Structure formats: structure tokens, C-alpha cells
Amino acid sequence: MNDNELILQTIDLTRYFGMVKAADGINVDVRRGEVVGIIGANGSGKTTFLNLITGYLTPERGRILFLGQECTGESPRRIVKLGLARSFQIPQIYTTLSVMENLLLSLSAQANKGTVFWQPLYTESWVREASEILARFGLESYADRPVSVLPEGGRKLLDIALSFALKPQLLLMDEPTSGVSIEDKFQVMDTMATVLKESNITTIFVEHDMEVVQRYSRRVIVFDEGKLIADGHPQTILADPEIRKAVLGHE
Ligand SMILES: Nc1ncnc2c1ncn2[C@@H]1O[C@H](COP(=O)(O)OP(=O)(O)O)[C@@H](O)[C@H]1O
Ligand SMILES: [Mg+2]
Numbered sequence: 236m237n238d239n240e241l242i243l244q245t246i247d248l249t250r251y252f253g254m255v256k257a258a259d260g261i262n263v264d265v266r267r268g269e270v271v272g273i274i275g276a277n278g279s280g281k282t283t284f285l286n287l288i289t290g291y292l293t294p295e296r297g298r299i300l301f302l303g304q305e306c307t308g309e310s311p312r313r314i315v316k317l318g319l320a321r322s323f324q325i326p327q328i329y330t331t332l333s334v335m336e337n338l339l340l341s342l343s344a345q346a347n348k349g350t351v352f353w354q355p356l357y358t359e360s361w362v363r364e365a366s367e368i369l370a371r372f373g374l375e376s377y378a379d380r381p382v383s384v385l386p387e388g389g390r391k392l393l394d395i396a397l398s399f400a401l402k403p404q405l406l407l408m409d410e411p412t413s414g415v416s417i418e419d420k421f422q423v424m425d426t427m428a429t430v431l432k433e434s435n436i437t438t439i440f441v442e443h444d445m446e447v448v449q450r451y452s453r454r455v456i457v458f459d460e461g462k463l464i465a466d467g468h469p470q471t472i473l474a475d476p477e478i479r480k481a482v483l484g485h486e
Pocket of ligand 2 (some may be wrong): 281282283
């Protein structure tokens, strides 16, 4: 596996909602191992971009290549199978099940390339793998507890662990720390960043907290009204008053 390998490429990716240009000719290249932050004001098209890449929206125009393979117009399910996962989406958290059971469902979905509920979940190898994943995310003490008892930060980590269990090559996250208290935010991000780095999972995350972006990404792309207006090192990008204005409005 070539470290410099192009993992994701979008070419002129465009999507309108009526008169709104939610994605307007987006060209992005992401290489293996990169951790890319996406920033932009509310409504600038960040989530639309993730929805397009993961097959939840079809583009008006443009293309998406994943590992050099055309995946424009593919279904979300097929895209997950190709190795592109997204936190919060597949699979959903089942709040009445235990933390372990949620992870077992994710592992079974991965193994079967689709969730098959009639298969026994508690196979020895899956339980072992699930335990290992929970330990990596610091959630082992919650394994047998229902998801509903997890604190918000733990729930976010479980979200990410469930996507991690799908063994993606590229992981997309939409505001992974939203709703998490300031004290817990960095702990969630530290854990997540460590696990993803150890596994060399390329990561794209949408984030509105500039401190988080600075600390956890070495590259940031900026959206404004559906357009990509900047792409570079967070320090450089966030020092630019024009960009700050576009992202944060008038402070
Ligand atoms: N399903 C939809 N139907 C109509 N308009 C949408 C839809 N999804 C997004 N939009 C519009 O597209 C623009 C970009 O939205 P979004 O990608 O959610 O922004 P962000 O995630 O940056 O806040 C906004 O103007 C939003 O109102
Ligand atoms: Mg959004």
C-alpha cells in the first residue's frame, strides 16, 4: 500500500437544492493517512459534501472516485462495502442494546456485508474482536451496560467505534464532538485520533470548533456557499481574516 495513494477524489462535484448551491464544483484530493478538517459557516455545504460522498445524495454534476474507482451514484450500502464509512449513520446505535451488542451488530454487518439478524451474534471471535475495539476506545467498562447509560462523550466514541468496526479505509465524521462538554471534547478527540492513526485510517471530519481543527488536522478545507474557498494548513488558513470572516461571520 502506497502511503501517497490517492484515496478520494471529487471532480466538479455539484448539487443544488432549488436555487441553493449546496455543493458548487468541488474538487478535492485526499491521500492515504491524511486527517482533513472541514470548516465553514452554517449552511455552507459541509454535510452535503459528506452526503454526496457517502451516496446519501446524488450529484447534479461531477464525479467521485474512491481508491481510483468510480463510485458516483452508488448506494450508501455499496460505498460502505468499498471501505468508506461514516460515523453516526451505519449502523445506527440501538439504545436499548448493550454497548457490546451494538458493536457485535456492526461486526456482523461487516462480516456479512449486510446486517443479517438471524445469525448468532455472540460468536467467540466476534466477542473477542468487539472487546478489543471497546478497549481501544476506552469503553470496556461499559461493555454490558445499555447504551443509554453512556455519557455523551462515550456515545460519540461508540459511534466512531461502530464505524471503525466496519474496517473502513476512509472514515467521515460530521461534527464528532458536537454536544460534548468542553472538558470532554479533547478526550474524545484524543482517543479517536490515536485509534485512527494506529490503524492508518484516513479521516475527514467536519468541525465547528476551531481549536479542535487546529489541534487534530494538518489540513483543513473551507466551504463557503457550496464552494471550496481554501485548502491548506490550519494555521495558515485560520490566520486569514477573509476566511475567518467567511467561517465565523463577524466576531
Ligand atoms: N435536503 C435538503 N433540502 C433542501 N435544502 C437542503 C437540503 N440539505 C441541505 N440543504 C441546503 O443546502 C445548504 C447546505 O447545507 P448543509 O450541507 O447542511 O450545510 P452545513 O452542513 O455546512 O451546515 C443549506 O442552504 C441547506 O439549507
Ligand atoms: Mg452540517
